[in-house]
Amino acid sequence: xxxxxxxxxxxxxxxxxxxxxxxxxxxxxxxxxxxxxxxxxxxxxxxxxxxxxxxxxxxxxxxxxxxxxxxxxxxxxxxxxxxxxxxxxxxxxxxxxxxxxxxxxxxxxxxxxxxxxxxxxxxxxxxxxxxxxxxxxxxxxxxxxxxxxxxxxxxxxxxxxxxxxxxxxxxxxxxxxxxxxx
Amino acid sequence: xxxxxxxxxxxxxxxxxxxxxxxxxxxxxxxxxxxxxxxxxxxxxxxxxxxxxxxxxxxxxxxxxxxxxxxxxxxxxxxxxxxxxxxxxxxxxxxxxxxxxxxxxxxxxxxxxxxxxxxxxxxxxxxxxxxxxxxxxxxxxxxxxxxxxxxxxxxxxxxxxxxxxxxxxxxxxxxxxxxxxxxxxxxxxxxxxxxxxxxxxxxxxxxxxxxxxxxxxxxxxxxxxxxxxxxxxxxxxxxxxxxxxxxxxxxxxxxxxxxxxxxxxxxxxxxxxxxxxxxxxxxxxxxxxxxxxxxxxxxxxxxxxxxx
Numbered sequence: 001x002x003x004x005x006x007x008x009x010x011x012x013x014x015x016x017x018x019x020x021x022x023x024x025x026x027x028x029x030x031x032x033x034x035x036x037x038x039x040x041x042x043x044x045x046x047x048x049x050x051x052x053x054x055x056x057x058x059x060x061x062x063x064x065x066x067x068x069x070x071x072x073x074x075x076x077x078x079x080x081x082x083x084x085x086x087x088x089x090x091x092x093x094x095x096x097x098x099x100x101x102x103x104x105x106x107x108x109x110x111x112x113x114x115x116x117x118x119x120x121x122x123x124x125x126x127x128x129x130x131x132x133x134x135x136x137x138x139x140x141x142x143x144x145x146x147x148x149x150x151x152x153x154x155x156x157x158x159x160x161x162x163x164x165x166x167x168x169x170x171x172x173x174x175x176x177x178x179x180x181x182x
Numbered sequence: 183x184x185x186x187x188x189x190x191x192x193x194x195x196x197x198x199x200x201x202x203x204x205x206x207x208x209x210x211x212x213x214x215x216x217x218x219x220x221x222x223x224x225x226x227x228x229x230x231x232x233x234x235x236x237x238x239x240x241x242x243x244x245x246x247x248x249x250x251x252x253x254x255x256x257x258x259x260x261x262x263x264x265x266x267x268x269x270x271x272x273x274x275x276x277x278x279x280x281x282x283x284x285x286x287x288x289x290x291x292x293x294x295x296x297x298x299x300x301x302x303x304x305x306x307x308x309x310x311x312x313x314x315x316x317x318x319x320x321x322x323x324x325x326x327x328x329x330x331x332x333x334x335x336x337x338x339x340x341x342x343x344x345x346x347x348x349x350x351x352x353x354x355x356x357x358x359x360x361x362x363x364x365x366x367x368x369x370x371x372x373x374x375x376x377x378x379x380x381x382x383x384x385x386x387x388x389x390x391x392x393x394x395x396x397x398x399x400x401x402x403x404x405x406x407x408x409x410x411x412x413x414x415x416x417x418x419x420x421x422x423x424x425x426x427x428x429x430x431x432x433x434x435x436x437x438x439x440x441x442x443x444x445x446x447x448x449x450x451x452x453x454x455x456x457x458x459x460x461x462x463x464x465x466x467x468x469x470x471x472x473x474x475x476x477x478x479x480x481x482x483x484x485x486x487x488x489x490x
Contacts, residue, residue, distance in 0.1 A: 071214075071222035071483075082186070082488030085210050121219035 001181075003161070003174035007152055010171035013133070013164075016149030017046070020131055021053035023147050028098060031060040033126070035097045039115050040068045040086045042104040045166035046133060050102060065090035067101075072114035094123030100147075104162040106132040109143035134173055136160050189301045189308040190481055192317040193358045201362060204480045205327050211476035211483075214251065225254035225486055231284040233300070234311070235261040235272070235291040240447060240471065241311050241321070245288045248478035254486075257282060272296065276303055286486055289313070307485040315351050321446050322355035324477040326363055328470050329401050332442050337364035342395040342437070344427055345405030345454050348375040348416070352446045353405055361385025370395035371405075371427060374416040392427055396436040403444040404429040404455040420453060430456035434464065442466045 008016065025031055031054045038047030044066045051062045068086040076083070101115055112130060119128060131147035136154040150173065154160060159176045163169075183203065187195040214222055230249040234242050242258070249256045259279065272291075279287075286307045289297040294314030301308040312318040330336055341360055347353045347369045357380060360367050367386045369376065381388045389395050396402055407423065417423050429443060443455075443465045451457050460467060 068210075071210075071224040074223075076224055076487050077227055079488050082484070085207050085483075088210070088213060117223070121222070122217060 003176050004158070004180075005175045006172060007134070007160070007175055008150055008173035013149070013171045013173065016133060017049055018053060020147045020149060021050055021057060024050070024054065024100060024129075024131070025058060027129075027146070031058040031062050033097050034060075034062045035065065035090075035092060035094070035099045035125075036062055037065040037067050037090060037099055037101055037119065039101065039103040039111065040066060042162055042164055042167055043067075043102045045164050046104060046131075047100075047102040048166075050100070050131065063092045065092070067115055067118055069111060069114040069118050072118045074110060074114065088118070088122075090122050094119070094125040096126050098127045098129065099125040100129045100131050102131045104133050104164075105160050106130070106135045106143075106145050106148075107138055107160075109139045109141035112143050113141055133162055134160055186484070188485075189297075189310075190319050190485060191297050191301060191308065191310045192319055192355065193322075193362060196362075198362050198364075200484075201323070201326075201359070204323060204477070204484050205330060207480040207483060208327050208473070208476040211251075211479040212473070214479070215472075215476060221251050221253060223253045224483055225249065225252040228285040228486060229255040229257060229283060230286045230288065230482070231279050231282075232256055232258045233275075233279065233287055233289045234259065235289070235296065236312070238290055238312070240474070241290065241318075244471070244474045245309075245311060245320075245478050248475050249288075249482060251475070252479055252482055254285075254482070257284060272299060273303055276300060280304060280306075286482070307489075309481060309485065312351055315349055315354070317355045317358075318351040318446075319355050319359070320474070320478055320481055321352050322359040323481070324470055324474040325352075325356055325403065325444055325446070326359055326365075327473050327477055328444060328466050329360075329365070329442070330363075331469070331473070332466070333400060335364065336360060339365045339400040340368065340398055340438075341365050341401045341403065342368045342370060342399040343403045343405060344370045344392055344395060344429055346375045346407050346416075347371045347380065347405065348377055349408045350405045354380070356403070357383050357386045368395045368399070372417065372423065392433055393436050396433055396441075399437045399441055401442050401444055402429055402434060402437055403446075404449075404459075406446065406448065407450055407454045409450070424453050428452075428454060428456055429459050431458050431462070434459060440464065444470060447471070 036047040038044035047064045051064045054062045066089045068088045070083045070085045129146040132145045133149040135148045136152050161174045163172045183199040184197040288309045288311050289300050290311040294316035297310035297313045445467050
């Protein structure tokens, strides 16, 4: 089985993250008082990579955390299988920090909505921004990303697969036909 | 992990993997309880009925808070203030409650098997919050969780449970659960309060010698002496019982160094447990109460989410 198209190669993923890091610095006038929080699963390594880039570019250690949104999903009463609860770890005070929420793919917006609820229950950040590697459209809620690695118009029958070294031993973004994956 | 049992009545149909998942998720629930907003929307829109046909303070409030922390609506039903006191049967009471569109039942009853009966007729998940002398599974889960918190695992741990084993649903549920998770259980008490049939349970041994029971134990649990059930001549005298079976600092010297002390509550201080042991550095009794809420949140999540 092969993907319909490779959207980003490893080099392109790296460049996209570098560009996002520059945009974060520009928009926030530096990297002071920022925090990066990755949404399980692939948002976490992406947040850590962005933190490394911010450290290299600005000499500032930006704290990172991980967020699981399972208990905040709006479809828990409808799901057929019980979702696995994973770890939430935000080992720093959110007050007065601008938090950048990081995820791999922005699709309907429901994951981001759940993540916003989960985050606000942890404390009261000064602001929340959203960074995603891929925005594939099809929003069901009025949510948009502040930083996007790649805008990718897709059909609802397509699947965007983000692979990262930390979780999949390779960096790439691929577009697949849902039928091919069945 | 095996199929998920529809109810938590006892541990018969529960695999160690499923029980492990409940304990794992309780870690997350404890984190929720430690946050500024101690609530998650996981059970929003669902109604949980707290059906208590027998008096209880800590179990009832713990379940009620657990359900509320998960954003469920809670209907609390206390038999003393209901038509049960006018002679209404359990089944008729249940039909009334069902018409209120309840999504799950938490049942405490003085009769063994009452929670099974509710499970048979309600068509909704049922959690046994204590039925007669038979079972109190969430108490056993919170005990297991408290021990696991201390040692990281129950594998190979020796747990001594001392006291009125005969009348204790907590002892029975622990004897069923802890060996499933890899621990060995020693039940100890006067011969009159130690039903020999319990020795047939896998991973369980019985003894009337408290020093033997506690020797090398990683956790020592004192059971409440149910004085209201002592009219059958089970004991010579309370003083004699306390002199022999009380969990105190002298007895604890036989246990592993740093062994933890547990009690399901409410305690008869200086009868089955000394104040020194109950309040000392080895005591995890208040920790058990805190863990109880997290375990019950986890059980509600496990039984109610992902059914449709």
